Amino acid sequence: MESFAQLIQSQQPVLVDFFATWCGPCKAMEPVIKDVAKSVEGKVRVVKVDIDKQRQIASQYNVSAVPTFMIFKNGNVVWRHPGMIDKSSLLNMLNQSA
Amino acid sequence: MANNETERVHCLIIGSGPAGYTAAIYAARANIKPVLYQGIQPGGQLTITTEVENYPGYADGIQGPEMMIDFEKQAKRMGADIRYGLATKVDFSGPVHKVWIDEEKLIEADSVIIATGASAKWLNIESEQRLNGYGVSACAVCDGFFFRNKEVAIVGAGDTACEEASYLSKLATNVHMIVRKDENGMRASKVMQDRVKNTPNIKIYWNSETIEVLGETRVEGVKIKNNKNSEEQTIPISAFFVAIGHQPNSDIFKDWIDMDEAGYIKTVPGSTKTNIKGVFAAGDVQDKTYRQAVTAAGSGCMAALDAERYLGESGLN
Numbered sequence: 386m387e388s389f390a391q392l393i394q395s396q397q398p399v400l401v402d403f404f405a406t407w408c409g410p411c412k413a414m415e416p417v418i419k420d421v422a423k424s425v426e427g428k429v430r431v432v433k434v435d436i437d438k439q440r441q442i443a444s445q446y447n448v449s450a451v452p453t454f455m456i457f458k459n460g461n462v463v464w465r466h467p468g469m470i471d472k473s474s475l476l477n478m479l480n481q482s483a
Numbered sequence: 484m485a486n487n488e489t490e491r492v493h494c495l496i497i498g499s500g501p502a503g504y505t506a507a508i509y510a511a512r513a514n515i516k517p518v519l520y521q522g523i524q525p526g527g528q529l530t531i532t533t534e535v536e537n538y539p540g541y542a543d544g545i546q547g548p549e550m551m552i553d554f555e556k557q558a559k560r561m562g563a564d565i566r567y568g569l570a571t572k573v574d575f576s577g578p579v580h581k582v583w584i585d586e587e588k589l590i591e592a593d594s595v596i597i598a599t600g601a602s603a604k605w606l607n608i609e610s611e612q613r614l615n616g617y618g619v620s621a622c623a624v625c626d627g628f629f630f631r632n633k634e635v636a637i638v639g640a641g642d643t644a645c646e647e648a649s650y651l652s653k654l655a656t657n658v659h660m661i662v663r664k665d666e667n668g669m670r671a672s673k674v675m676q677d678r679v680k681n682t683p684n685i686k687i688y689w690n691s692e693t694i695e696v697l698g699e700t701r702v703e704g705v706k707i708k709n710n711k712n713s714e715e716q717t718i719p720i721s722a723f724f725v726a727i728g729h730q731p732n733s734d735i736f737k738d739w740i741d742m743d744e745a746g747y748i749k750t751v752p753g754s755t756k757t758n759i760k761g762v763f764a765a766g767d768v769q770d771k772t773y774r775q776a777v778t779a780a781g782s783g784c785m786a787a788l789d790a791e792r793y794l795g796e797s798g799l800n
Contacts, residue, residue, distance in 0.1 A: 467616025
């Protein structure tokens with residue numbers, strides 16, 4: 386299986402959703418993220434990181450809020466947003482990063 | 484965006500807190516076929532709270548997020564069409580009310596119920612914005628977990644601030660609570676004030692203003708100033724929580740709907756009517772006085788009944 390470190394090296398943008406199972410706003414964002422993933426299919430990869438299971442990744446990127454969204458490109462964080470976000474802002478950011 | 488889909492609906496409800504869902508329950512039962520858009524935070528402010536002890540009917544109390552799932556289920560069971568999506572623009576110039584969803588879909592509604600609620604206010608200082616997500620947070624219940632066994636601070640003096648301070652006191656070593664006024668000026672209810680004052684690891688700093696949140700890449704401290712004697716001090720902390728109140732989510736309506744200077748929508752007393760025929764407002768977006776789940780639910784019910792009557796009188800049902 387591809388590791389997180391490998392996955393974010395991609396030239397295509399990768400949207401990462403750092404979430405927790407116990408976090409209400411994260412749950413609320415689920416359908417939004419699914420919908421976003423569908424509309425950027427083939428152009429952007431969307432992955433979810435459970436901060437309780439992947440503690441190391443979460444602490445490596447200094448995640449101290451859930452949800453936190455990040456866009457990676459060539460291994461670098463190009464955008465970061467703590468907390469909830471609406472669909473069109475997220476799509477705008479992804480289009481800008483593509 | 485290329486998608487220019489238009490849909491005609493009878494009753495559009497914007498928002499998914501107690502006001503929105505209660506309006507949906509009543510509107511569905513009245514058979515005015517409500518369509519509800521949940522907005523950026525499905526379930527509303529209660530999804531970032533812990534225990535709700537004062538909503539009648541839940542004799543043993545209930546977790547805020549669970550309560551909102553119950554509200555949603557009940558609205559769905561009545562037949563309301565619940566969708567996610569955010570209203571981004573409106574045009575209330577004609578008899579048919581236009582509302583754009585996520586900048587891509589246009590809803591043309593005979594009646595609109597605005598139940599967009601309120602969201603947390605920030606101090607609006609540079610360091611707070613810069614460190615947001617790096618230890619600065621407006622949601623203790625979401626982010627307190629990251630600061631177990633650490634020192635944290637919270638600014639605010641209302642019920643929300645007290646609730647969050649008491650939640651944080653169970654996780655953090657110490658909670659430093661920054662209150663602008665003195666002991667007699669605290670806004671919170673007596674019961675919440677007592678809870679905070681009687682928690683050994685909550686330390687209250689009266690008459691104190693936040694000057695700056697300190698830290699380069701993450702929160703390391705906060706500088707505060709006593710507004711009586713101008714003494715400054717720095718408290719070393721790992722997280723800074725903001726709980727200084729709320730502002731109504733009414734921005735997209737401001738060109739059309741009458742509001743007060745703080746942005747609260749004005750309604751005709753004793754009703755949920757706004758200045759635009761067929762547009763009603765319920766819940767925190769029009770209530771700066773009570774702001775309770777149960778009062779929001781009550782006004783949501785009123786809005787549905789007002790909308791039903793309006794549609795009947797206009798021959799639209």
